[in-house]
Amino acid sequence: MLTESEMNRNIVLLSDSNKITRQKALQSLCNDFKSRLSDNDNNLSPPSNTLESMLKILSDPAEKNRDLALTYISMYTTKYCTEENSIDKALSLIIPALVQRLGTNDIIEPSEEIRLKSITVLYELCRIYPNGNRLGLYLNEWVIILKRTIVDPYPEVRKLSCELTSKLAAKCHEKFHLMSESLIKPIIETMKHQHAKIRVEAINALGNVIRYGNNKSVEDSVSPLAQRFFDHTSTVRLAVINVVGIWMLELRDRYSYFHMMLPLVLTGYTDEIEEIRETTDSLWWDIGLKYEKENEEDLKDQINFPHNPKKYPPNLTRPNLGCRELVKRNLIRILPAIRNDLTDWVVAGRIKSAQLLAILTWQAEETITQHLEDTLQVCSKAIVDDETIVREQVNQSLIYIGYFVPIKTWFNLIRSHFEQSSSLGLLRLIAPLLQGVSCEELIESQIILDQLLTIILKSEYTDNFQITIQHELLRICRILIEKCQDQLEPYAYRIFKCILSLLSIVENDELKQQCKDTLNSLALNSSVNELYEKFASKLFDDLKQTSDNWLRSSRDRFIFETFIMQAGSSNRFFLNDIVEILSTVMNPERDPEVRNQCLLIIANLLQFIDEADMKTTISPYLVIIINECILPNMQWKAGRTAGAIRATAIATLWSLFQAKSFSFEQSTTSMNEIFQSVLGMLDDDDRLTRMNCCYVLQALFSNDDAIRTIDNDRLHKAYPDLLKRLDDVSDDIRLLVCSTVNAYIQAFHGDFTIELYRAHVEDIAKILLIHMDDQNTQIQNAVFDTIFHFATQLKDASETFINEIRNVKHKHRNQTLCDTLIERIQESK
Numbered sequence: 001m002l003t004e005s006e007m008n009r010n011i012v013l014l015s016d017s018n019k020i021t022r023q024k025a026l027q028s029l030c031n032d033f034k035s036r037l038s039d040n041d042n043n044l045s046p047p048s049n050t051l052e053s054m055l056k057i058l059s060d061p062a063e064k065n066r067d068l069a070l071t072y073i074s075m076y077t078t079k080y081c082t083e084e085n086s087i088d089k090a091l092s093l094i095i096p097a098l099v100q101r102l103g104t105n106d107i108i109e110p111s112e113e114i115r116l117k118s119i120t121v122l123y124e125l126c127r128i129y130p131n132g133n134r135l136g137l138y139l140n141e142w143v144i145i146l147k148r149t150i151v152d153p154y155p156e157v158r159k160l161s162c163e164l165t166s167k168l169a170a171k172c173h174e175k176f177h178l179m180s181e182s183l184i185k186p187i188i189e190t191m192k193h194q195h196a197k198i199r200v201e202a203i204n205a206l207g208n209v210i211r212y213g214n215n216k217s218v219e220d221s222v223s224p225l226a227q228r229f230f231d232h233t234s235t236v237r238l239a240v241i242n243v244v245g246i247w248m249l250e251l252r253d254r255y256s257y258f259h260m261m262l263p264l265v266l267t268g269y270t271d272e273i274e275e276i277r278e279t280t281d282s283l284w285w286d287i288g289l290k291y292e293k294e295n296e297e298d299l300k301d302q303i304n305f306p307h308n309p310k311k312y313p314p315n316l317t318r319p320n321l322g323c324r325e326l327v328k329r330n331l332i333r334i335l336p337a338i339r340n341d342l343t344d345w346v347v348a349g350r351i352k353s354a355q356l357l358a359i360l361t362w363q364a365e366e367t368i369t370q371h372l373e374d375t376l377q378v379c380s381k382a383i384v385d386d387e388t389i390v391r392e393q394v395n396q397s398l399i400y401i402g403y404f405v406p407i408k409t410w411f412n413l414i415r416s417h418f419e420q421s422s423s424l425g426l427l428r429l430i431a432p433l434l435q436g437v438s439c440e441e442l443i444e445s446q447i448i449l450d451q452l453l454t455i456i457l458k459s460e461y462t463d464n465f466q467i468t469i470q471h472e473l474l475r476i477c478r479i480l481i482e483k484c485q486d487q488l489e490p491y492a493y494r495i496f497k498c499i500l501s502l503l504s505i506v507e508n509d510e511l512k513q514q515c516k517d518t519l520n521s522l523a524l525n526s527s528v529n530e531l532y533e534k535f536a537s538k539l540f541d542d543l544k545q546t547s548d549n550w551l552r553s554s555r556d557r558f559i560f561e562t563f564i565m566q567a568g569s570s571n572r573f574f575l576n577d578i579v580e581i582l583s584t585v586m587n588p589e590r591d592p593e594v595r596n597q598c599l600l601i602i603a604n605l606l607q608f609i610d611e612a613d614m615k616t617t618i619s620p621y622l623v624i625i626i627n628e629c630i631l632p633n634m635q636w637k638a639g640r641t642a643g644a645i646r647a648t649a650i651a652t653l654w655s656l657f658q659a660k661s662f663s664f665e666q667s668t669t670s671m672n673e674i675f676q677s678v679l680g681m682l683d684d685d686d687r688l689t690r691m692n693c694c695y696v697l698q699a700l701f702s703n704d705d706a707i708r709t710i711d712n713d714r715l716h717k718a719y720p721d722l723l724k725r726l727d728d729v730s731d732d733i734r735l736l737v738c739s740t741v742n743a744y745i746q747a748f749h750g751d752f753t754i755e756l757y758r759a760h761v762e763d764i765a766k767i768l769l770i771h772m773d774d775q776n777t778q779i780q781n782a783v784f785d786t787i788f789h790f791a792t793q794l795k796d797a798s799e800t801f802i803n804e805i806r807n808v809k810h811k812h813r814n815q816t817l818c819d820t821l822i823e824r825i826q827e828s829k
Contacts, residue, residue, distance in 0.1 A: 007032070011049065015053075015056075023062065030071055033075050051093055052093060054072050054073050055069070057069035058098075059100075063114065067113070074121050077121060077125060087128070088134060091129075094122075094125065098121075112157065119149055119164060129171070132171040132174065135168075135171055136176070146161055146164065150162060150165065150189075155193065155198055159197060166209075180210070180217065188221065191225075196231075197235075203239040215253035222257075222261070234276060238275065238276050245283030248265060248283075258330050259333040259334055262326060265280060265283060266359045267359075270393075284319070288323030288325075291322035291326055295325070302321055302325075313403050324363060331364050332370075339375065341353035342378050342382040350382070350390050354397075355393050368404060375397075375401075379397065380414075381425055383428045399435045402435055407441050407448055408445060414426060415451060427473070430455075434480070442484055443487050456498055463505070481518065485522075485524060496522060497535075497559070519531060532566065536563075536573070536577070540578075544581060551594060569609065572618065575621045579625060587632070588632045596644060623669075631649075631677055633648075634678075643684065643686055646684060650678070651692050653678075668708070671700065674696075675700060675710050683724065700747075701746060702746070716748075719744070719760065722737060723737075723741070735779065761790075762804060765790070769805060769808050769812075772787065772817065787801060788828075
């Protein structure tokens with residue numbers, strides 16, 4: 001250990017011009033001090049001028065020397081600054097020296113480590129000094145230093161400076177408000193630092209500076225603190241909640257700034273971290289209790305006679321009276337900013353605003369009614385936001401509104417907007433609002449429920465192909481059914497019609513299944529078919545009123561088609577109404593696309609109602625369908641559209657002829673017209689149409705009831721049209737014509753005489769023999785059979801055919817076939 005003289009000598013050497021000499025002296029003094037501290041030696045105190053000498057070294061050009069000097073000063077303050085007088089003396093020397101090194105605009109001290117050590121010395125002095133008033137004598141110097149070090153380039157200096165600021169504010173709280181404002185700007189700047197720990201310390205420092213300083217700085221700090229809620233580090237967001245919570249509990253002028261702080265603390269309710277949500281809930285509860293206690297006189301009526309709402313959102317704990325009153329009294333100053341941010345272009349801002357709106361509507365309860373019109377208006381825009389989370393939070397806000405605001409109030413506000421517009425945003429308001437409404441309210445508000453159903457049945461919605469609108473309409477219907485399924489009887493038909501309208505235009509398979517499921521829910525304890533039977537009469541009455549004006553895109557046409565497809569076998573009970581509508585729509589002067597679609601509907605209808613035991617009931621309606629719907633649309637008209645309709649009409653007719661419930665006997669009055677129309681279509685351009693014509697003619701020729709009503713002369717004169725099809729470009733049709741001609745032969749009446757029709761028979765024989773010489777073997781064989789049938793089935797016609805065969809035999813490539821045909825005809829005599 002150094003003697004007193006050696007210590008004095010080393011102190012003198014601190015002023016030597018040689019830096020090595022100064023360094024050795026500093027090292028010797030530091031080593032001596034360390035050994036004395038380790039041995040707990042209190043016998044020898046350093047000379048009185050030691051601290052002044054060390055502080056001079058802080059300006060030494062050598063970094064090592066400055067470092068040793070600060071090490072010594074740190075040990076000195078720890079050892080000897082234990083009493084107020086000694087601390088006062090140390091402060092009077094250290095503070096000015098460090099102001100010179102750290103408090104200037106430019107960084108005089110270039111070493112980061114030395115700057116950190118300097119702040120550490122100040123931190124220790126602030127920590128050990130118990131007298132805040134005496135410490136406050138140097139408050140100006142403290143603030144000068146901290147203004148620079150809080151924004152120091154070295155992160156550790158920033159962090160320790162923020163900690164020092166917090167401690168200094170608490171120690172000098174009586175005078176701190178005089179100088180606190182100058183620290184706000186550098187602290188806010190440090191709150192943006194890239195290191196999370198530094199951001200946390202900066203937020204805590206800001207909280208203490210405003211808590212113990214000038215409360216007016218809250219106005220400048222709220223916005224930067226709000227930005228920290230977008231921080232990815234949860235500790236930063238938690239620090240903001242704690243700071244604002246303490247402000248709302250302890251700030252002297254907190255009543256003036258509740259409207260600014262309240263949104264910040266409530267934002268914690270929507271944080272993704274459970275710890276933050278729990279901290280927020282705890283702080284908010286304490287804030288409410290303190291507010292309630294401080295305003296006990298004003299709130300005594302509400303305390304003594306509490307009002308509990310009849311219904312409350314599930315899974316939520318109702319806030320205490322103080323919390324509710326705080327929100328109630330500050331809502332008018334908070335909502336405008338939220339409504340503005342909800343339509344902002346910044347996504348993160350819209351999300352936070354939507355989350356805060358949900359919390360406020362929950363906490364405000366019925367108070368939200370005072371601001372409802374503007375809130376609903378902005379919600380109608382935000383609920384169609386591109387961001388899912390924004391839509392979800394706005395939806396939640398509307399659910400809370402539905403719980404706390406009477407249906408008459410909110411519905412009257414949105415109804416006027418529906419009269420002017422039919423936007424998706426307005427429609428999306430209804431479902432969440434209805435979720436908070438009880439069944440009793442709905443049933444009691446009959447006029448409102450009636451108007452609501454009128455709105456959702458507007459053609460602008462039910463005719464809309466947007467899946468979002470379709471989904472929303474279905475959602476409203478489902479909520480109504482879930483709420484009041486047993487009591488919806490007066491309104492069930494309109495809900496049924498709305499769902500059926502959706503089902504008729506929905507293209508999405510999942511949504512289509514949801515529509516069917518909703519109809520099942522509406523049916524309650526009965527089947528869906530019973531539901532269709534129940535509302536069929538009303539529905540068809542509505543459809544009849546509009547059927548004169550149906551176009552391709554008409555909603556009612558889709559509903560009509562969907563009803564038939566979904567009602568299934570129940571359609572047989574409504575055939576009278578269905579046929580009446582079809583007769584109106586199938587007028588040849590009506591929209592061709594609608595007529596074509598209705599012909600397809602007839603074919604589908606037949607599949608559902610076709611039962612053999614229902615022939616006497618159904619067949620008369622099928623006759624009406626043929627006469628009034630199918631035959632008028634089989635007439636030839638120019639154009640592709642007319643051709644398509646003819647093709648569908650003849651295909652539908654063929655499907656009717658195949659039906660089990662169809663009776664030719666009851667359709668005898670139509671057979672002549674059917675026969676003539678089909679003959680006229682045999683040379684149609686469409687191959688499938690010509691083929692279906694052959695099938696229909698075969699069916700006619702094969703049925704005795706049908707043939708009996710066809711004029712004999714007209715029947716005999718039909719062969720040119722039939723045989724002309726043997727020249728068809730399609731071999732399939734040529735083969736089909738052969739079988740049709742075979743049926744045609746069977747259809748001849750018993751009064752056929754060869755003398756009267758010889759010329760016809762000769763003509764038939766010549767035409768058939770030409771085609772028996774076809775290159776296609778199948779055609780040859782088919783025509784061979786047809787000639788054989790003609791020669792053997794027609795009375796006395798065999799000789800005529802044999803003669804014609806012999807006349808052309810020499811021209812045929814296969815003369816053996818001609819001989820075979822003659823032999824077979826002769827054998828059959």
